[in-house]
Amino acid sequence: MKISNETIEQRRKSAIDDKTADLLVKQISHELYNHNLYRTFANYFAVKGLDKLETYYIGRANEELLHHQWIVDRLDYADVEFKYPAVEAVTNPIKDNVDTFSQTLDKEIETTQLIYNIVSSAKEANDWETFNWLQETLVKEQTEEEHISRKYLKIAAQEDVDWVTKADTILTDYESAQAAEGQQN
Ligand SMILES: [Fe+2]
Ligand SMILES: [Fe+2]
Numbered sequence: 001m002k003i004s005n006e007t008i009e010q011r012r013k014s015a016i017d018d019k020t021a022d023l024l025v026k027q028i029s030h031e032l033y034n035h036n037l038y039r040t041f042a043n044y045f046a047v048k049g050l051d052k053l054e055t056y057y058i059g060r061a062n063e064e065l066l067h068h069q070w071i072v073d074r075l076d077y078a079d080v081e082f083k084y085p086a087v088e089a090v091t092n093p094i095k096d097n098v099d100t101f102s103q104t105l106d107k108e109i110e111t112t113q114l115i116y117n118i119v120s121s122a123k124e125a126n127d128w129e130t131f132n133w134l135q136e137t138l139v140k141e142q143t144e145e146e147h148i149s150r151k152y153l154k155i156a157a158q159e160d161v162d163w164v165t166k167a168d169t170i171l172t173d174y175e176s177a178q179a180a181e182g183q184q185n
Helices: 005-013 018-048 051-077 097-124 128-156 163-184
Strands: none
Touching (some): 018 051, 018 097, 097 128, 128 163
16 A cells, blocks of 8 residues: 555654644634633622522533543644643623523534534544544534533523522533433443
């Protein structure tokens, strides 16, 4: 089999092509932004005295830190040298309680599309290691992140339910889903 010099040169250095590596480094910034956004929502609910929603958003934020760590581990393992990217400040106004849930869902939809873009780049480069790794980690994770974000937005938007009850329903469901996920892994 004839392997191009370009492939040999690239893989002597690292296992991920420059374009895909660049997208992965940018994704570090997006995941850290998501962490900061969810911490901002946690603060919003802490100030409102809705402690269970504060706890819920701290949980979501911690997941974002984990997603960022997955990417860093993958880049390290593939011998990609990089510097930590800038993270945009959180400036979006929060209109009301329900708005945090709408913003969360929209952010997760955007995150899924950013990850699909990295999948496409890995596919284009015939980088099946990164392609598979993405399916097992970030792609799979986004299925869950979007699902729970849609579900909790519906609960948050219910007009005839008080916020203490909504907070309790959301946190209880989230914690049991996280525990079930932990058992699988
Ligand atoms: Fe994430
Ligand atoms: Fe998750």
